[in-house]
Amino acid sequence: MSLLAPPFLYLLAAVLIPVLGSRSRALLLLLVPVFGLISLLSYGYGNHLVIPMLGFELTFVRLDKLSQIFGIIFSIAAFLAAIYAWHVDDKIQQMATLVYAGSAIGGVLAGDLITLFLYWEATAVASVFLIWARRTPASYATGMRYLIIQVLSGVLLLAGLLLHYNDTGSIAFDHLGLVSLGTWLIFIGFGIKCAFPLMHNWLQDSYPAATVTGTVVLSAFTTKMAVYALARGYAGTEILIYIGAIMTLFPIFFAEIENDLRRVLAYSLNNQLGFMVVGVGVGTEMALNGTAAHAFCHILYKALLFMSVGAVLYRTGTSKASELGGLYKTMPVTMVCCLVGAASISAFPLFSGFVSKSLILDASVSNGYYIVWFALVVASAGVLSHSGIKIPYFTFFAHDSGKRPAEAPMHMRIAMIITAVLCVFIGVFPGALYALLPFEVDYKPYTVSHVLSQMQLLCFALLAFVFLMRNGLHPPEERGVNLDSDWVYRKLAPGLMPAIVNAIASTVTSAQSSAKDAVVSFTRRVAGISRPGGILSVNWGVNSMVLIVTVMMLIVLLFNFS
Template identity: 50%
Template sequence: MPEWFVINWPFVEWLSPSLLLILGGLLLPIFRGVVQKVFLLVVPTLALLAVLGTAAGTHASVQFLNMELILGRADSLSLVFAHVFAIMALVGAIYALHVHDAIQHMAGLIYAGSAMGVVFAGDLITLYVFWELMMLSSVWLIWRNRRAASLAAGFRYLMVHAVSGVLLLAGIVVYYAQVGSLSFNVIETGTPAFWLILLGFMINAAVPPLHAWLTDAYPEATVTGAVFLCAFTTKTAVYTLMRGFPETEILIWLGALMTLWGVTYAVLANNIRRLLAYHIVSQVGFMVAGIGLGTAMALNGSAAHAFTHILYKALLFMSAGAIIHMTGRAKLTELGGLYRAMPLTFLFYMIAAFSISAFPLTSGFVSKSMILEAYADHQAALVWLMLSLASAGTFLSVGLKLPWFAFLGRDTGLRPREAPTNMLLAMGIAAFFCIFIGVYPQWLYQLLPHQPVGYNAYTPGHVFWDLQLLSFVGLVFFLLLNFLAPKDRITLDTDWFYRVAAPRAVRFIHQRGTVAWRSLLAALRWPLRRIVSQAMRYHGPRGILARTWPTGSMVLWVAVLLTISLLLYYI
């Protein structure tokens, strides 16, 4: 083996969680029928066991071209994300058991493994490789929906994330040129590499105005694919921001803006998955704001909220997916009265809705309140107020509007059967974690990066303030019920620029360009005719140069141009 490629990795460590998922995904299409379903469950189960058995330290390193690539750095920050990623991979696999689509299952496992590869990456090159693999695998979860809208949304998703990858790679190159190291830790503030890498991460975190790819693509994904999508991409970006950009002040205001931006558009949404997708933007905003503040309490709150968010957001998307799978409808204006036919789905949805709304005794309460408490301790009243308003808007849209018009409210006569057993089982597991973490938050707190946590969410002040806020929002909802009724339309966001403006610009340029090209040809018709006739005399089949240069006149001109270029270069 050449000296520039040396692996320092014990054999057992090849069975790392990320490689288990990726290799398992690649091997999955080999199997058929029941064996494939068993394999689909075994792979994420082994990955979860591998994460549970991973100790802190560097478990894998590769010497490549005088650079040390660290594929297996495990510490308190990476492990908290790895735990929830592994849980989510297993829950997502259970939810997708009824689907007969090997490509979709393969893409889901590779996507989950790539996300885990990002959180275990100890250097920027390794991170970049897994970052791009996430993009290439996740887009298939959109395309496999096999609709024209899904195909278009997938291509837009691919292009936006390609920009993210280019920015990240450019930042890595500049960073290596400046620092001479590829180690992924806190990035020095104010350098060109700082801003390039930050922008690359911000796109994947769906920070406005770079966020519309999420709300454009996720509603067009497959029912099971959307569950994977809502869990990994934005949360890997949250991890990278925590690792590389803590205490970056601009993230405070961008995070606060995200919370309100997502809530506002969610209230206007009619498609249930588009509504939930906007709440990914809003909830990630809480995490980004905590990272920007950068105190131990705020960073713990961001990590805890990422953990709880993955589980309750997946449960929300699983419940919405069950509705779409059983009714074939995704718009609130077409739904209603489903609690009669789908009582378990309704129950699981409400557990997730209470969690995202930060009701006491649910997981969202014990994580979101940490971020609010960090800002209260910091006496940042304006940001605290913005986050509190976003919390109120979350309950208004996810906890009241969606369940009222989808499950309760007017009866549209839909009488679907309950969701398949595997879907209900996956929703039940996620619902268990939503309640378990809310009742026993110490289980989550012991995983957080900054120890000891020393935080108690269940003080009388926290509980009473939260209940007062939620009660007031409930009153406002029923007073404004007619005003908040969904409208059968799509409210475009900044995706207007590439969904509407860009195609119009292309058509305009094409039409105008065609007219201009024809006018130019008409003006040059006579001189072009003279030039062509002269060229045919010397370069045609019977011309002098054709006999001299049997390979054709094009070779002659290429040779001339190359000769001139070389002369100019050496002169």
């Protein structure tokens, strides 16, 4: 039975991958999430699979409503990604997907910090293969950067957990709070994976470098596992409210001018994480419900958007806005699914984002965080600009690129349609989602005030888009790279390296030469006084020799006198 627990089931299936044929592998990827979900739902609330190991009791399955909802959505995401990746015939990607999804589920089910750490590192190591599977030197370099940062996050978690254990004698993964150096280190470890401001660039760097299907898989797990970990360990930590508010705002500007649509979506993912982090920071039951609900909806619509842009990449070979446009003519199904994803992330009423984001906004305003609430409202208008309008408009409409790609393959269309239907279903019947939330929900998203205010915000933002386009104020899509804080470790530090090396080298060289000069001049002096006529070459008489010996004996006697 224990081998069939969700995380182990995925890892067991991954071991089978090398010996299976092409279609059986694709089928396995499809079936494992189904059985994983059944297995997850068969457990009752509480701790299961508590295994003593190295003097610790490791809890591999801790099920409560918070871990359950994340386990469910991770299983759904793995299933949808498997449909989307039905054509993939690459053992490395398939194995990586299983280990990665299994570890992420293992991470949210972990009942103690050591188990969490094991899965935390496993997600890092497994997921990098989805980037390397692109098999170009550039993707190798990108993967290395990704791996270094992910492992750094794990090392911080490990260091923090050791200090925390030393302080408290407990490895339990419950509420931690920022109370000691150990809990701070764990917090930063979580923060890296959650893409806190200035720790975020691994996300935008690596996700566009992964394979067409790999990015869909990547988008679901790592960051949401970190959101779960924050919700578990740091609910109600006030600093998270401000971190989250900044996260919702700054990526919008970068997303707006980014040309690679998969990177636009990565910035947009970062912005959506901000909403969840604000929810964790507020920390009330309603706010945590909002975080869990938003993570659930977000995984679906973000996967849907990555799927539709991925399908375009799969058919045209590019995901750059400057190269696309007018694709609705030949990829209408992909276009409609993309529009559903865009409407969901923009939180139009009747779409999933509306019923989850409003929980977080209401929680922040009703707890008196007015400035943060206002930042979230502004960010909501920003979401419309880059994910709601830019992605579908510049891909499928705008100027005609002349490209007439074939519609996405059948399995991709099926994956996109199912995901799109889920987005609409949640938007229309929010009760189904609310029933899964960690706390009792007493909330009605569809009130007149709510729908009216949201429609005003979005329609007037659309009007602003029309105004900007008409007056030629909207920035055109341009090829290029936009600098972000990763410039520091990708360009500045490597650029400074030669100067630092040169400085060290020249210091060493000058020290060596001055030492050499000193030796040479000393040797010359010794040679000078040893030459005929020099002080050392003088013939000494017996009398003076006796005098010298007497003086030396006297010195020896004096030193041994006491």
